[in-house]
Amino acid sequence: MGACPHAWQHQLQHRGRMWAASPAFRRQLFLLRSLAPTCADGGRASSSSLRPHAMSAAAGPVYEADAEAVVRRITPPLDRARHKGQAGKIAIIGGCREYTGAPYFAAISALKVGADLSHVFCTKDAATVIKSYSPELIVHPILEESYSVRDDERESVSSSILTEVIKWVERFDCIVVGPGLGRDSFLMDGLFLITNNIGLVEDNSLAILTPNVYEYKRLVQKILNCEVNEENASEQLTALCQKIGGVTIMKKGKADVISDGKKVTQVSTFGSPRRCGGQGDILSGSVAVFSSWARHFLLSNEQPKETSVNPMVLGCIAGSLLLRKAAALAFEKNKRSTVTTDIIEFLGQSLEDICPAGR
Ligand SMILES: NC(=O)C1=CN([C@@H]2O[C@H](COP(=O)(O)OP(=O)(O)OC[C@H]3O[C@@H](n4cnc5c(N)ncnc54)[C@H](O)[C@@H]3O)[C@@H](O)[C@H]2O)[C@@H](O)CC1
Numbered sequence: 001m002g003a004c005p006h007a008w009q010h011q012l013q014h015r016g017r018m019w020a021a022s023p024a025f026r027r028q029l030f031l032l033r034s035l036a037p038t039c040a041d042g043g044r045a046s047s048s049s050l051r052p053h054a055m056s057a058a059a060g061p062v063y064e065a066d067a068e069a070v071v072r073r074i075t076p077p078l079d080r081a082r083h084k085g086q087a088g089k090i091a092i093i094g095g096c097r098e099y100t101g102a103p104y105f106a107a108i109s110a111l112k113v114g115a116d117l118s119h120v121f122c123t124k125d126a127a128t129v130i131k132s133y134s135p136e137l138i139v140h141p142i143l144e145e146s147y148s149v150r151d152d153e154r155e156s157v158s159s160s161i162l163t164e165v166i167k168w169v170e171r172f173d174c175i176v177v178g179p180g181l182g183r184d185s186f187l188m189d190g191l192f193l194i195t196n197n198i199g200l201v202e203d204n205s206l207a208i209l210t211p212n213v214y215e216y217k218r219l220v221q222k223i224l225n226c227e228v229n230e231e232n233a234s235e236q237l238t239a240l241c242q243k244i245g246g247v248t249i250m251k252k253g254k255a256d257v258i259s260d261g262k263k264v265t266q267v268s269t270f271g272s273p274r275r276c277g278g279q280g281d282i283l284s285g286s287v288a289v290f291s292s293w294a295r296h297f298l299l300s301n302e303q304p305k306e307t308s309v310n311p312m313v314l315g316c317i318a319g320s321l322l323l324r325k326a327a328a329l330a331f332e333k334n335k336r337s338t339v340t341t342d343i344i345e346f347l348g349q350s351l352e353d354i355c356p357a358g359r
């Protein structure tokens, strides 16, 4: 991955370097428009960074993450010796005729958090619109919707789209699949697709799912074959992660609750009472960057054997906190008229408050 600051690169262990450079490593870092977590304070994660929290709805222990410590730990310093790409290259796969805002929110948020490059792979109809929102984004109009593909062309079109996407995939530190993909039968929304084809992420410890309340309900029904049980929320989340096999899930809501099937952590810092659409998209772009940074950080710093820190969880914790802080600042200024674009404008200040650029 290219997210490592220059100083860290010198510290990389040979093994870490080889692994980070390998196509397998890169291929596996997928962020699937949902995620969740475990907590630790970055390189020196310890039980002291987790504060047990009495969560009435949960039977198992849920730890309130020391999210500011996580952000400070994993955010790389701005090193003048670094070149373009080293702070992260993120791709968003999403955006169709109906939904052009979602991929834009995710992609621009990744840049505002600190990634160097942000690509969007979307349909031809969505591409010009997304490009017009921002010249910062690199937009690939390569996806197709069913209305533009004849039945007898489906297979050949699919295969040429895949060839084109695969050409690029190796270059990214994290790929966010889903914002604004919609439900078109040819295109298919990321989480909707995953819910019905769980094998796509099974046993992939680099996959993060970030379901909202409806998406979580569908996941629980499909995978655990039961209804969401708020009395037993943390155990159910843990069971879901385990059943899927080691993925990280961030269940979004009043608190963002994160598990990788081992621990359950939450971020409950208050954000905003506005529930305008697109906040989950900001979250996915932010988590993509932070989880890439967390992986670099952990690869660059030898971890004590007894401490197993999951960088995907750290990325979720950091992304959740940043979104919530930005939402709080945007609401303070805009009150009831707060919209997603206002929140994005405060991502920079929120990160600066925790982790000043000149540190
Ligand atoms: N400005 C934009 O372009 C935005 C686009 N977005 C995109 O909009 C799409 C839809 O996202 P939502 O979060 O609204 O998710 P859903 O489409 O899952 O849900 C929307 C609502 O419809 C209901 N629903 C969904 N499927 C149903 C079904 N088969 N039968 C009955 N009820 C059903 C759900 O329960 C929920 O209340 C996604 O692709 C998302 O990425 C959002 O991210 C918000 C911003």
Ligand SMILES: Nc1ncnc2c1ncn2[C@@H]1O[C@H](COP(=O)(O)OP(=O)(O)OP(=O)(O)O)[C@@H](O)[C@H]1O
Pocket: 211, 212, 213, 252, 253, 254, 255, 256, 271, 272, 275, 276, 277, 278, 279, 280, 281, 282, 283, 320, 323, 324
């Ligand atoms: N009830 C709530 N109270 C406080 N914050 C919330 C609440 N629900 C959601 N949030 C915040 O909004 C973020 C996005 O969650 P949301 O459920 O809106 O996702 P989403 O539906 O996928 O969003 P999108 O509209 O981008 O698709 C969460 O990470 C959390 O910070």
Ligand SMILES: [Mg+2]
Pocket: 212, 280, 281
């Ligand atoms: Mg969403």
